[in-house]
Amino acid sequence: MSTPSTVLTIEDQPDIRRLIRMTLEFKGLRVVEAGDAAQGLATARRERPQLILLDVMMPGESGLSLSRTLAADPQLAGIPVVMLSALGQQQDVEAGLGAGARAYLVKPFDPWQLLELVDRLLADPAAAA
Numbered sequence: 001m002s003t004p005s006t007v008l009t010i011e012d013q014p015d016i017r018r019l020i021r022m023t024l025e026f027k028g029l030r031v032v033e034a035g036d037a038a039q040g041l042a043t044a045r046r047e048r049p050q051l052i053l054l055d056v057m058m059p060g061e062s063g064l065s066l067s068r069t070l071a072a073d074p075q076l077a078g079i080p081v082v083m084l085s086a087l088g089q090q091q092d093v094e095a096g097l098g099a100g101a102r103a104y105l106v107k108p109f110d111p112w113q114l115l116e117l118v119d120r121l122l123a124d125p126a127a128a129a
């Protein structure tokens with residue numbers, strides 16, 4: 001039996017983290033969580049997840065800033081990042097993708113849409129969503 005893929009969720013809202021964890025665990029994925037950017041970066045370095053789900057608006061460092069930090073780190077740069085945000089304007093999406101995210105999902109999102117996106121990026125980490 002193969003080891004399940006690990007997905008790191010960096011999100012300051014516990015209810016959203018819980019929804020994501022339940023959705024991804026339903027598919028047999030291993031989920032680790034962080035509540036802010038600093039904890040998220042430390043967790044990414046420790047866990048080496050196959051995918052990172054990253055909230056844009058968090059207290060302290062923003063998800064956009066953290067995404068740029070991840071992209072600049074040679075050991076973490078290959079991990080696909082999906083931005084999660086209530087900000088859904090075209091310029092918000094472009095800012096997320098410009099900060100290194102492979103995909104941008106607007107909250108509230110459909111759990112099935114999340115699963116489809118996660119499956120696609122885990123199957124092909126270089127894929128643009």
